[in-house]
Amino acid sequence: MDTKGLSATAVAVLEAITNRRSIGRLTSECPDQHLVERVIQTTLFAPNHRHTQPWRFLVLAGDARIRGGEVLERSLVRRLEDPEAPSSLEARRSERAKFLRAPVIIIVAVEPSNEPNVSLDEEIAAGAAGVQNLLLASHAVGLAAVWRTGDSVRDEVVPTEFGFAQSSVIIGYVYLGYPDPGHVVKPRPNRLPSKNTTRWEGWK
Numbered sequence: 001m002d003t004k005g006l007s008a009t010a011v012a013v014l015e016a017i018t019n020r021r022s023i024g025r026l027t028s029e030c031p032d033q034h035l036v037e038r039v040i041q042t043t044l045f046a047p048n049h050r051h052t053q054p055w056r057f058l059v060l061a062g063d064a065r066i067r068g069g070e071v072l073e074r075s076l077v078r079r080l081e082d083p084e085a086p087s088s089l090e091a092r093r094s095e096r097a098k099f100l101r102a103p104v105i106i107i108v109a110v111e112p113s114n115e116p117n118v119s120l121d122e123e124i125a126a127g128a129a130g131v132q133n134l135l136l137a138s139h140a141v142g143l144a145a146v147w148r149t150g151d152s153v154r155d156e157v158v159p160t161e162f163g164f165a166q167s168s169v170i171i172g173y174v175y176l177g178y179p180d181p182g183h184v185v186k187p188r189p190n191r192l193p194s195k196n197t198t199r200w201e202g203w204k
């Protein structure tokens with residue numbers, strides 16, 4: 001990264017954005033609740049058309065992760081043709097255990113405003129910008145995180161099972177904790193060269 005002429009703050013921000021990675025292998029140590037609250041608060045500063053503040057969070061730790069896993073399992077059961085088949089039982093066990101892979105699970109929902117002139121797309125865009133703030137803040141304070149989804153986020157029953165309003169959309173499950181010292185970060189997927197993504201017009 002070319003940092004020539006940039007302030008130390010600018011370099012720190014750009015480095016955080018560039019160096020943040022998804023880390024799924026975490027230790028079992030649960031971060032302090034205040035630290036988790038602090039990183040969640042950064043979502044409040046995401047850009048948000050009409051200031052609807054549509055983001056909602058359910059933050060699970062300890063045994064609450066087991067109950068959360070049961071919601072995921074019930075969702076899987078609704079999708080399975082034969083939930084009692086041996087392969088289904090194995091898939092259900094695996095789904096039920098998913099939230100135990102991190103000491104903290106932040107379930108992020110967008111509860112769209114029903115004010116006129118507010119579009120669902122923009123509400124979800126604001127929520128996603130909030131999640132990126134949360135991921136960057138986690139990286140900045142030494143936590144590790146990964147944003148996950150899966151078929152359960154498209155299950156209409158799941159938002160209410162997690163206590164969100166029925167109109168909500170689950171946009172992600174953020175798995176949060178401290179990085180396991182043995183974690184291996186996958187090589188970065190190739191980024192498209194900017195000539196493939198950006199057109200410049202009117203520049204001298």
Ligand SMILES: Cc1cc2nc3c(=O)[nH]c(=O)nc-3n(C[C@H](O)[C@H](O)[C@H](O)COP(=O)(O)O)c2cc1C
Pocket residue numbers: 020021022023146147148149150172
């Ligand atoms: C909407 C969304 C859903 C995602 N769902 C998953 C997921 O289900 N499982 C997973 O391992 N990673 C998931 N990711 C994380 C991406 O795989 C990850 O960001 C990508 O591989 C780039 O890696 P990086 O975050 O380390 O740069 C998701 C990311 C986004 C934005």
